[in-house]
Amino acid sequence: MKALTDILYKVRLRAVNGDSNALVADVQIDSRKVQQGSLFVAVKGSASDGHAFIAKSLELGAAVIVCETLPSELKEGVTYVQVEDSAEAVGLIAHNFYGQPSDRVKLVGVTGTNGKTTIATLLYKLFTKLGYTCGLVSTVENMIAGEVIPSTHTTPDAVSLNALLAQMVAAGCTHVFMEVSSHAVHQRRIAGLHFTGALFSNITHDHLDYHKTFDEYIKAKKAFFDGLTADAFAITNADDKRGAVMLQNTSATKYAYSLKTVADFKGKILENALTGLVMTVNEQEVHFRLIGEFNAYNLLAVYGAAVLLGEEKQEVLQVLSNSTGAEGRFDYIVSAKGRVLGIVDYAHTPDALENVLSTIKKLRKGHEQVITVVGCGGDRDKTKRPVMAEVACNGSDRVILTSDNPRTEDPNAILADMEAGLNTAAKRKAITIADRGQAIKTAVSLAGPDDILLIAGKGHEKYQDIAGVKHHFDDKEVLRDMFEQLDK
Numbered sequence: 001m002k003a004l005t006d007i008l009y010k011v012r013l014r015a016v017n018g019d020s021n022a023l024v025a026d027v028q029i030d031s032r033k034v035q036q037g038s039l040f041v042a043v044k045g046s047a048s049d050g051h052a053f054i055a056k057s058l059e060l061g062a063a064v065i066v067c068e069t070l071p072s073e074l075k076e077g078v079t080y081v082q083v084e085d086s087a088e089a090v091g092l093i094a095h096n097f098y099g100q101p102s103d104r105v106k107l108v109g110v111t112g113t114n115g116k117t118t119i120a121t122l123l124y125k126l127f128t129k130l131g132y133t134c135g136l137v138s139t140v141e142n143m144i145a146g147e148v149i150p151s152t153h154t155t156p157d158a159v160s161l162n163a164l165l166a167q168m169v170a171a172g173c174t175h176v177f178m179e180v181s182s183h184a185v186h187q188r189r190i191a192g193l194h195f196t197g198a199l200f201s202n203i204t205h206d207h208l209d210y211h212k213t214f215d216e217y218i219k220a221k222k223a224f225f226d227g228l229t230a231d232a233f234a235i236t237n238a239d240d241k242r243g244a245v246m247l248q249n250t251s252a253t254k255y256a257y258s259l260k261t262v263a264d265f266k267g268k269i270l271e272n273a274l275t276g277l278v279m280t281v282n283e284q285e286v287h288f289r290l291i292g293e294f295n296a297y298n299l300l301a302v303y304g305a306a307v308l309l310g311e312e313k314q315e316v317l318q319v320l321s322n323s324t325g326a327e328g329r330f331d332y333i334v335s336a337k338g339r340v341l342g343i344v345d346y347a348h349t350p351d352a353l354e355n356v357l358s359t360i361k362k363l364r365k366g367h368e369q370v371i372t373v374v375g376c377g378g379d380r381d382k383t384k385r386p387v388m389a390e391v392a393c394n395g396s397d398r399v400i401l402t403s404d405n406p407r408t409e410d411p412n413a414i415l416a417d418m419e420a421g422l423n424t425a426a427k428r429k430a431i432t433i434a435d436r437g438q439a440i441k442t443a444v445s446l447a448g449p450d451d452i453l454l455i456a457g458k459g460h461e462k463y464q465d466i467a468g469v470k471h472h473f474d475d476k477e478v479l480r481d482m483f484e485q486l487d488k
């Protein structure tokens with residue numbers, strides 16, 4: 001139990017009705033989770049308004065209601081806290097309720113369209129290797145000192161996030177690396193958090209279903225840097241067109257990494273092959289196991305953050321040199337007999353797909369065919385569908401268009417949106433097979449010796465969401481099974 005006065009620290013209040021010393025058992029933003037003594041915050045969402053669930057939360061025993069608009073009738077014995085901004089208040093209240101956990105660790109946030117999971121995971125692995133007890137908040141999974149905590153979002157809601165951070169503090173974590181999605185910034189899921197450092201990877205076309213315009217999307221990402229305090233560091237990608245804009249108004253100390261221009265953390269690729277990258281990092285030549293130019297950027301970002309966190313440069317490079325990436329990110333398996341190379345990658349944006357395909361193109365010896373299996377998720381940005389199909393055809397010899405997570409949409413309608421992006425030449429390369437398992441099977445059967453198969457879009461995901469039901473599905477598992485049959 002915590003006293004209400006203590007947990008309202010820094011919250012922009014308009015009025016308090018009732019006992020301001022009321023005791024609070026827990027903090028909830030979902031009325032369905034309210035119990036006796038809960039503090040319920042009514043937040044306006046995109047589908048509904050939390051204010052509509054105040055009555056429900058009172059029925060379940062809420063002791064405190066935090067809201068922007070007071071209900072017409074106030075219940076006796078309940079404290080009503082009227083605030084300027086409920087979404088922001090949730091962050092501050094959760095931060096205070098859980099003992100301000102972000103002040104008790106070094107919290108580093110990573111934002112950008114692509115590379116967040118890779119960068120955060122590399123940092124988590126690096127600092128663990130360096131001997132620290134670490135936490136990870138990411139799309140694939142959350143980790144507390146080696147223990148996996150399943151993840152539902154890239155960045156959880158403020159209450160779950162602060163609860164998770166408090167668990168990390170209790171487990172002795174000194175460093176926490178987290179992904180910061182644009183949704184999270186926009187919905188104020190990170191309000192009240194204290195960041196030691198922040199990184200920007202890049203920004204390209206994505207999530208326009210949610211943010212509506214590219215400018216709004218940029219603004220959401222930039223707001224993360226605008227909110228940093230003067231004791232923090234902020235590292236941007238100088239080679240991204242929007243890299244400088246991100247840090248324009250930040251109070252944090254600014255740094256940049258680059259492969260192309262003068263920067264605090266400067267890299268140069270000497271060799272980019274299937275066996276890894278050879279590059280110079282601030283003049284020092286290093287071999288990395290990670291593949292592709294985009295990983296050269298990710299590695300520079302990680303190196304920069306580690307140095308700014310006070311780690312010894314040589315030691316950092318030594319550990320990074322041996323590091324592998326995150327699950328389902330350029331994850332590859334080879335069939336023994338057919339010598340087919342299968343790559344499973346989470347690329348689910350035009351830009352990420354283009355990156356993976358151009359990496360493959362650079363790494364291939366010349367005669368191999370590239371066969372790509374790709375789909376687009378339902379209930380998500382529709383404008384990326386034709387572009388992704390086009391990108392797939394431009395970078396591959398054969399393409400199988402298939403389903404990703406159709407969610408509540410008709411899989412064939414999504415595929416029709418993708419097909420609309422193909423010109424006559426592209427159409428000749430592409431076939432459509434809605435069933436993802438069948439599509440992968442077909443791709444394997446089309447592949448000859450040394451050919452390269454790219455299965456894009458789902459990466460680490462262990463399910464396929466069809467009509468709102470999650471069925472077990474794992475691209476790598478299907479591919480491995482197919483390869484085993486091929487090798488028999």
Ligand SMILES: CC(=O)N[C@H]1[C@@H](OP(=O)(O)OP(=O)(O)OC[C@H]2O[C@@H](n3ccc(=O)[nH]c3=O)[C@H](O)[C@@H]2O)O[C@H](CO)[C@@H](O)[C@@H]1O[C@H](C)C(=O)N[C@@H](C)C(=O)N[C@H](CCC(=O)O)C(=O)O
Binds near residue numbers: 043046049152181182
């Ligand atoms: C579009 C979006 O981001 N929605 C998130 C948002 O939900 P919402 O605004 O739609 O909420 P709502 O349903 O309108 O409800 C409003 C309020 O009423 C409450 N409520 C609702 C019903 C009820 O019975 N009682 C009740 O109290 C809700 O808890 C909420 O506080 O707030 C919820 C609680 O924090 C999130 O779970 C939910 O994520 C949904 C499930 C989601 O799919 N989000 C994706 C798009 C997302 O956030 N993705 C990003 C990253 C993507 C990327 O970078 O690739 C992420 O960080 O994961």
Ligand SMILES: Nc1ncnc2c1ncn2[C@@H]1O[C@H](COP(=O)(O)OP(=O)(O)OP(=O)(O)O)[C@@H](O)[C@H]1O
Binds near residue numbers: 114356
């Ligand atoms: N720095 C980068 N630039 C461009 N593409 C990248 C970069 N890093 C990784 N990618 C590609 O983008 C895909 C997504 O990478 P990753 O999961 O690390 O990013 P993310 O930002 O966490 O994405 P999401 O928001 O979907 O969780 C990968 O599968 C990879 O192919």
Ligand SMILES: N[C@H](CCC[C@H](N)C(=O)O)C(=O)O
Binds near residue numbers: 457
């Ligand atoms: N975090 C992203 C992941 C998309 C992954 C892709 N497999 C899809 O389902 O569209 C989202 O929820 O939009």
Ligand SMILES: [Mg+2]
Binds near residue numbers: 117138139140154
């Ligand atoms: Mg991610």
